[in-house]
Amino acid sequence: MKKIEVITRPYKLDEIKEKLTGLGIKGMTVSEVKGFGRQRGHTEVYRGAEYQVDFVPKVKMELVVEDGLAGEVIKAIQAAAQTGEVGDGKIFVSTIDEVIRIRTGETGNAAI
Amino acid sequence: MKKIEVITRPYKLDEIKEKLTGLGIKGMTVSEVKGFGRQRGHTEVYRGAEYQVDFVPKVKMELVVEDGLAGEVIKAIQAAAQTGEVGDGKIFVSTIDEVIRIRTGETGNAAI
Amino acid sequence: MKKIEVITRPYKLDEIKEKLTGLGIKGMTVSEVKGFGRQRGHTEVYRGAEYQVDFVPKVKMELVVEDGLAGEVIKAIQAAAQTGEVGDGKIFVSTIDEVIRIRTGETGNAAI
Amino acid sequence: MNAADTAFVLISAALVMLMTPGLALFYGGMVRTKNILGTLMHSNILLGTVSVLWAIVGYSLAFGGDVGGIIGNFDFAFLNGVGQTAKEGVDNIPHLAFMIFQCMFAVITPALITGAFAERIKFSGFLLFTALWLLVVYCPMAHWVWGGGWMAKMGALDFAGGAVVHMSSGASALAAVLYLGRRHGFGKQSFIPHNLPLTILGAGILWFGWFGFNAGSALAANGLAASAFVTTHLAAAAAAFSWIIVEWWHRGKPTTLGMASGAVAGLVAITPAAGYVTPMPAILMGLVAGGLCYGGVLLKSFFKYDDALDVVGIHGLGGTFGALATGLFATKAVNELGADGLFYGNPEQLWIQFVSVVATWVFCFVMTLILFKIVDVMVGIRVSQDDEIKGLDVSQHSEVGYQL
């Protein structure tokens, strides 16, 4: 099984999620993260003191899918998340050795 | 070494942690995440406008363990986290190539 | 490509980031996590009721780098994050199968 | 000059002043995190700019000698002649006390409008707009109703600002959002309040300050003040209750935001009537206002205008209802200087109230449209889409609200 990690713009989350459920994806896990990259951050000023903030708010989506689905899922995500502007983010794909569904004890593809 | 990622109900955290320390687990890292899955979310209503919220608060626990311990750890987690209701969550297992303890520079199993 | 996950003290974040940009690292993703480990937590008291809190605030940095860079990066992180006190944290290294840059569709090292 | 009345009016002025920071919280809690500071700023900075303008020229335009029933003259410009002794016609308190009590009303009225164009207005344009709006909309309105202008002469009843404060801000809000257009993502993304405890606290502070607003408008610590205090409280109470009952029935759940919104709706509705009606009609007005304004906020989804925090639905509609209901329930038994309403045998009063409603809506709506156009041409009125997505806090003020 593959783990697909997506780091992208927060306001794209709903759109991506909808695309994915369209593909039959049943689950994913999302967290708020701060990204550092080519996209410029912003300046903050408090009582005349300037601070350069390099981190930009991003969301991270993690979803584990069957090997066969990965390609399609990645394509869907890319399509939904792309704006063409710097800061669209990345997709990281890695291998998962095992998955267990806590409720039933199922493992492997059945557990996803 | 194996990385065990658990996504489960927030209020189960303490129970699982205790089980794991019982097994001799020395460390883990926890974050708050939002999960999307078979478990239904809830509805929110603000001034008559309804919003369907599909994401459910979950915790993610990450722990890296020696290969030999993984099976036992997974079993313990499953036992502690299981309620039998939809939404109990998943355990994902993957392979870690290297671990370094920052304080000492130790690597591999010694660093866990 | 390698994924390097660092779990360390929050106030070390800026220092590490600067070291890494010095090495030519272009991106990373950061999240706030709670760590459980050898470092002692603290006690909280609310209206006479004592609670032992074992979790300590930590940051998690994730960065994906070309295989060749990994060693150097890890060394830099360790140097910057080390205080020598319990709680400095860990570095976990794992393998990433594929990286896609959403904006351009580039893959592999070019996408990092 | 009467020390007790002076004490009462000064403390009332302080209470009304607190409403503006309270309103800032009420609104601030409802926007998204990235706009919290911008929203707090919109209300609070008016304590600065409007107060200074008021002292320089606004007060005189509103309460200076009448010029054709339309506007005041410049007699009181720079607070010339506004001193520790009484004003002609309000002889129980120092002129300065009257002026500053009125100042607080002038501050909060444009602050009310800011809920409509929240999350997308450019700060420089906002500053310019509110300054102009004060001078060409608020000051005339205040003059018409309280400064001896034509509405006063016509006999329109507006105890504490149903027309001057609430309808004027509601009508201006509608013009503003029509001009400005919808927020990016409107109807697609969910615009969910980011910090409702702030909103609830803000509503509590508003309710508290409103006692200064309405009871203080008696300008004396007498039975009328007590009566206005009571009607204010009961209308707010009834509306808080009726709003949640209506939404319970409509959407299945009573909400805390509904409770807070209802309370404000009730306070708005009773404002023009506070010193003219007895307690039971006040409860009735509150009950109606809660349900009516709940319907009012639904209108925007229907007509697809983006009145972000429901200024039209609550202040516009609530103020209008209150003004008309004053024409129904007013009675001289409460206030000799008032008039009887329809239910006390004087149908004409309802007609007078109706005229004042129409005039207020038309005047404020048109003027605001014109001002938005002028400001837009001069300095721009809406932030770029990029800035809107980043949020006003970072893009307009280089700050972020929370680092928790």
Add this chain to the structure above:
Amino acid sequence: MNAADTAFVLISAALVMLMTPGLALFYGGMVRTKNILGTLMHSNILLGTVSVLWAIVGYSLAFGGDVGGIIGNFDFAFLNGVGQTAKEGVDNIPHLAFMIFQCMFAVITPALITGAFAERIKFSGFLLFTALWLLVVYCPMAHWVWGGGWMAKMGALDFAGGAVVHMSSGASALAAVLYLGRRHGFGKQSFIPHNLPLTILGAGILWFGWFGFNAGSALAANGLAASAFVTTHLAAAAAAFSWIIVEWWHRGKPTTLGMASGAVAGLVAITPAAGYVTPMPAILMGLVAGGLCYGGVLLKSFFKYDDALDVVGIHGLGGTFGALATGLFATKAVNELGADGLFYGNPEQLWIQFVSVVATWVFCFVMTLILFKIVDVMVGIRVSQDDEIKGLDVSQHSEVGYQL
């Protein structure tokens, strides 16, 4: 009729009104995130429901003509005869001012109870319970003590509500939690306050409003009001200090929650005594109250009842202590209409106070148990375990507090 007294009582009423939103924050900060809105709602909605009920019939039951020393009659129902002129017996202020000042007390008293059953009560049941409680517990209690009922006739001293407000809510709180049972996870999970700054702010607002509560209870802007103001402040101050000293000694650290809790404990304790004692005994009462109520909150861990936010420990115990201490420290030198206490040569007063304490506890405890049973049968009083785990915000109100 006196304008200064009218101003003072009206402003005091506004201050007391603000206590309810303040209490909402005080409580709200202490619950877990998922219950913040539900908790804010519990206090604030009573501004709506209780106020309306009060105007319709509650005021009359409490302050209408005495029926057998037990309850008021219906003379003032629908505020009939409650107008801008003075009430018989309180001839310095408009009757409406007296009524609305009392209204604010009626609102906050059931709000105090809500801390006990926080995080698990069903909203519909809650609404019904508080409505019934107002009519069959609060109104009689108010009548007994302030409306010319039997406690007043007996000579019990309760300046601003030690029995009527604090003991009554404390005793009812105990009954409520015994009936309702513990929260899911009690004793196993940690129930940690989710937003202490809200709690600290709430305590500040309570302290502020309490000046209206206690000094306002003089019903005139005179030396007695000043005296009650001072004793109130000093007791709160002393108790804030003594609480943190006691916990510093007991647990090793002085806490901010302790400081806030202590202040409230001191305010509770001085409430019955405020207009009868001199400043130094007030400080002493505060010092004792801080330590005593600290002990009071420890009781729940010992006896394992789940009084979530310590209403029994603080209001029940603090109010009881205050009532008894009034029997010790009261002196006619402060208030001619009062009585001397034990330390001023009148041991009987302590006995009278004791009787009033026992009667209050028994009456309120029993009545609340009965009401809980009735409400439980009618609409249900506790949420399902699933809803409790989800939290009241989502399950009862379809809202969430924060989207930061």
Add this chain to the structure above:
Amino acid sequence: MNAADTAFVLISAALVMLMTPGLALFYGGMVRTKNILGTLMHSNILLGTVSVLWAIVGYSLAFGGDVGGIIGNFDFAFLNGVGQTAKEGVDNIPHLAFMIFQCMFAVITPALITGAFAERIKFSGFLLFTALWLLVVYCPMAHWVWGGGWMAKMGALDFAGGAVVHMSSGASALAAVLYLGRRHGFGKQSFIPHNLPLTILGAGILWFGWFGFNAGSALAANGLAASAFVTTHLAAAAAAFSWIIVEWWHRGKPTTLGMASGAVAGLVAITPAAGYVTPMPAILMGLVAGGLCYGGVLLKSFFKYDDALDVVGIHGLGGTFGALATGLFATKAVNELGADGLFYGNPEQLWIQFVSVVATWVFCFVMTLILFKIVDVMVGIRVSQDDEIKGLDVSQHSEVGYQL
């Protein structure tokens, strides 16, 4: 004795009391999350400790019979002789009312200092320091200016505490941070406010309470009170505006923290002048204060002292400016008991003000240095570096602010 004045002063005292919780929020929002509770505690616990000390001995030291122009005697210790009748010399209100009004000033003054040494002071040392500071710095200062001491005799004008409250806390703040040293990470890490909405709310509450502070200082509900109310409001308004204009020009953006800071700067500057100047000079003073204090806060980056929340830059500088400007703009036309300033033909007044400024700075700075040394030796004044990194909330109070 006058009931209206009594009502006014009591309510004013309540307003001033609320400033301390307001200040706690203002400061609390600006620190980092890990110090929020410690910071709230620093202000609020003084309501406890200072109030009790004030009743026991502080009030007497400040307002008891004059001893050599330096200090009061012990006549009023334990509030002996402070009763419901009037004080000699202040014959319109109960002595207790005067005492408690002054008490609130004594509480907030040391609270102001706490902004300077935020995020690193040891709680026990803090408690000891503030207790000593009250007795040996504040009480003498209050006596000099308001208790018939040498500054009063010299003719220095300080209506509501430019010297006694603001300069004294500013000068003490400077001494404190020089003694204490910089926070760990100063100049390297970014010290960013963690919750600006709290700060904005705090500023709103301060502004509100300041009406009690300044207008209440008239000690009567008269024209002078109205005048002080107006000058207070307009100076705050003007300074809120000028601060953001200056920073807009200097850093490219107007900030909400700037708006709040400017308002406070204006309030500080007008404090000594409030009852002596007319509205237009008040606006001018506000405009200058906003810009000046903006410059003031930049000083710390330049000189590298760590005045965490800018007590020196705002209260020290603002208070000094206000005191001197009083010497320029004061006029007997506003207050017969005052004096004319330079612009009204009396250059000597400016000299008197200057002397009072220098004396205040030197006295408070030196005394605070000495007290810090004493406290440091006795119980320690700074937390360990480890505790500082953990934050005051966990290390000093065993609590955390938020569990969202």
